[in-house]
Amino acid sequence: MSRGARRAGAGQGAAVAVQLLVTLSFLPSVVEAQVTGVLDDCLCDIDSIDNFNTFKIFPKIKKLQERDYFRYYKVNLKRPCPFWAEDGHCSIKDCHVEPCPESKIPVGIKAGSSNKYSKVANNTKELEDCEQANKLGAINSTLSNQSKEAFIDWARYDDSQDHFCELDDERSPAAQYVDLLLNPERYTGYKGSSAWRVWNSIYEENCFKPRSVYRPLNPLAPSRGEDGESFYTWLEGLCLEKRVFYKLISGLHASINLHLCANYLLEETWGKPSWGPNMKEFKRRFDPVETKGEGPRRLKNLYFLYLIELRALSKVAPYFERSIVDLYTGNGEEDANTKTLLLNIFQDTKSFPMHFDEKSMFAGDKKGAKSLKEEFRLHFKNISRIMDCVGCDKCRLWGKLQTQGLGTALKILFSEKEIQKLPENSPSKGFQLTRQEIVALLNAFGRDTCGTS
Numbered sequence: 001m002s003r004g005a006r007r008a009g010a011g012q013g014a015a016v017a018v019q020l021l022v023t024l025s026f027l028p029s030v031v032e033a034q035v036t037g038v039l040d041d042c043l044c045d046i047d048s049i050d051n052f053n054t055f056k057i058f059p060k061i062k063k064l065q066e067r068d069y070f071r072y073y074k075v076n077l078k079r080p081c082p083f084w085a086e087d088g089h090c091s092i093k094d095c096h097v098e099p100c101p102e103s104k105i106p107v108g109i110k111a112g113s114s115n116k117y118s119k120v121a122n123n124t125k126e127l128e129d130c131e132q133a134n135k136l137g138a139i140n141s142t143l144s145n146q147s148k149e150a151f152i153d154w155a156r157y158d159d160s161q162d163h164f165c166e167l168d169d170e171r172s173p174a175a176q177y178v179d180l181l182l183n184p185e186r187y188t189g190y191k192g193s194s195a196w197r198v199w200n201s202i203y204e205e206n207c208f209k210p211r212s213v214y215r216p217l218n219p220l221a222p223s224r225g226e227d228g229e230s231f232y233t234w235l236e237g238l239c240l241e242k243r244v245f246y247k248l249i250s251g252l253h254a255s256i257n258l259h260l261c262a263n264y265l266l267e268e269t270w271g272k273p274s275w276g277p278n279m280k281e282f283k284r285r286f287d288p289v290e291t292k293g294e295g296p297r298r299l300k301n302l303y304f305l306y307l308i309e310l311r312a313l314s315k316v317a318p319y320f321e322r323s324i325v326d327l328y329t330g331n332g333e334e335d336a337n338t339k340t341l342l343l344n345i346f347q348d349t350k351s352f353p354m355h356f357d358e359k360s361m362f363a364g365d366k367k368g369a370k371s372l373k374e375e376f377r378l379h380f381k382n383i384s385r386i387m388d389c390v391g392c393d394k395c396r397l398w399g400k401l402q403t404q405g406l407g408t409a410l411k412i413l414f415s416e417k418e419i420q421k422l423p424e425n426s427p428s429k430g431f432q433l434t435r436q437e438i439v440a441l442l443n444a445f446g447r448d449t450c451g452t453s
Contacts, residue, residue, distance in 0.1 A: 035299045041243060042307060044354035049303055056348045057310075060341060061446045066181065067338045068106050069327045073439050076168040076175040077396055081389035083201065094188040094265060094273060095392035099176040108330030109435070110177070162415060162431075164377050165384035165407035168400075170436060178397060180443060185256070186263030186275060190392035196220050198389055199253065206379045206386075207249055208242040210234055217246075219253065219285070219294065232297065241361050241372055244308075245379065251305030252402060254298040255447055257285050259398075305406070307356045309445045310349055312409035315416065317346035319433065322424050327438075342442075358413040373414065380407055398447075405444020408437040 038045045064070055077097060080086065102110070168175055196218070203209070203217040213234045235243055264278035286295035319325065320342060327338050362369040362376075384403045390396040412419070418431035433441075 035296045035303075039300060039304055039307070041240060041247070042304070042354070042356045044307060044356070046300070046303055048354060049306060052352055053306070056351075057345065060345050060348070061442070064338070064341055064345065065443060065446045067341070068329045068331070068334060069109070069338050070439055070442055071179055071181050072100060072105060072109055072177050073180055073397075073401060073443070074168070074170050074175050074177050074436060075397060075400055076172055077393050077400075078174040079168070079388045082385055083389060084197070086389065086391065092189045092392070094186075095190055095394050097178055097183050097393040097397050100179045100182075104179070105177050106329040106331065108328045108335075111330075162411055162418075163407070164380045164410045165404045166381055167404070167434070167436065170434075180401075183394060183397060184263065185259045185394070185398040185447070187260040187265055187278070187281075188392055188394055189265055190395050194391040195395075198386060201386055201389075202249060202383050206383050207246045208238060208379070210237070219291075219298070232294075239372075241376055244304075244361065245376060247301045247304045248308060248406060249383070250298055251301035251303070252406060254286075254302040255305065256398070256402065257298075258282075258302070259447065261285065304356075306445075308413070309406065309409045309441075310352060311355045311358060312412040312441070313346060313445065314349040314352070314355060316412045316419065316433075317343075317350065318419055318422060319428075319431070320346065322422065324425055324427070362414075377410075380410065401440050402444045402447060404437065404440035405442075408433065408441040409444075411437075412441075 036046055199220050200216070200218045207217055209217055235246060238246075261278050261282040263275050264281060266274045266276050266278065268274065283290055285291070286299060288296050291298075320339070325339070326335055327342065329335055329338075362373045364372075384400070384407055387396060387399040387403050390399050415431050418428070421430060422428045
């Protein structure tokens with residue numbers, strides 16, 4: 001990462017994570033000496049990513065996140081933890097998420113169902129219901145109501161087979177719209193055993209850790225004195241797919257930590273909190289000396305995460321290039337501008353010359369590859385469910401969004417055939433994205449562009 005590129009990124013209004021990186025006096029030794037060169041498992045170098053992101057992607061993605069379609073995210077923060085008895089929600093006031101009043105939500109967003117994103121599509125729900133009823137009648141007109149309901153459940157189950165995340169039911173009374181711009185990701189003071197248990201469950205139970213490795217993978221676990229680089233030799237013994245999985249989770253964790261370090265609760269004076277970069281915390285999590293060499297590896301995994309999501313955006317472009325998709329909010333002029341901006345971003349992603357090759361994954365014998373892909377999917381889906389165990393509402397909000405964004409990216413990468421068969425002027429039966437997935441994908445990618453600028 002060149003100093004010039006860092007200054008340019010900051011000068012273009014880069015988010016607080018970038019400001020943190022630029023202001024750290026020890027940064028050159030961390031980034032320029034340690035986080036450099038070609039990333040493992042791909043043919044892309046870090047300098048190329050930095051320059052591409054700083055000058056092409058970041059300025060546009062920042063504008064996109066401010067558009068109405070992408071700033072309102074519907075989420076259920078009250079779903080119970082499915083794995084252990086909850087410790088109770090965080091009582092720190094800064095953990096609170098302020099839901100968006102009904103009057104503030106654009107009419108086109110609150111009127112649409114979860115997988116409708118155009119004005120035309122919002123008017124086709126009744127037709128689809130009739131079509132579904134006709135299909136049921138064609139199968140067997142003597143089916144009982146109970147059997148018909150079971151058939152619909154099977155259809156829903158089939159639809160969920162390409163999902164890498166446990167999606168919130170947007171029809172639930174507990175699901176609320178949140179204005180992401182008014183509820184920024186930052187360090188709220190949430191820590192301790194609750195946070196440790198969440199990340200420990202993610203790393204130890206879901207990251208394909210070999211039985212021969214005894215040291216915890218969780219960076220929050222107490223260090224046992226091993227050198228970080230030598231410890232990670234176990235990763236080289238895994239297949240590509242399992243290495244990718246670990247790097248994505250590590251990169252996601254690094255992205256979250258960068259934003260927490262950049263927007264940290266420093267002090268509170270007369271009831272007013274003061275937020276800003278915490279250099280000491282950054283060093284604790286990423287400095288090569290303090291982390292025994294692990295910190296730079298974590299930052300490299302953030303770049304790897306960025307590459308995966310960048311590749312997904314380049315692959316999903318045909319889905320949004322169709323005339324049926326117009327990112328409907330009810331404001332025709334803004335909707336048209338938003339789609340134009342999004343398509344410009346897609347064009348930029350296509351121009352990147354060193355994309356990750358997802359075809360190198362799950363490329364063995366068909367039966368084994370299919371089994372491994374399903375295991376990969378279910379592990380990630382499990383992690384998305386763990387996000388409902390986070391005790392801080394603001395941390396849960398951003399954890400769910402970024403996990404869903406990455407899950408959507410994975411869904412896209414492994415749906416190439418379905419995307420190629422998309423009809424131009426009608427909804428696809430083979431590949432669909434809900435508005436929730438679209439918003440999560442672009443906002444999650446936006447978080448990572450901040451971290452890599």
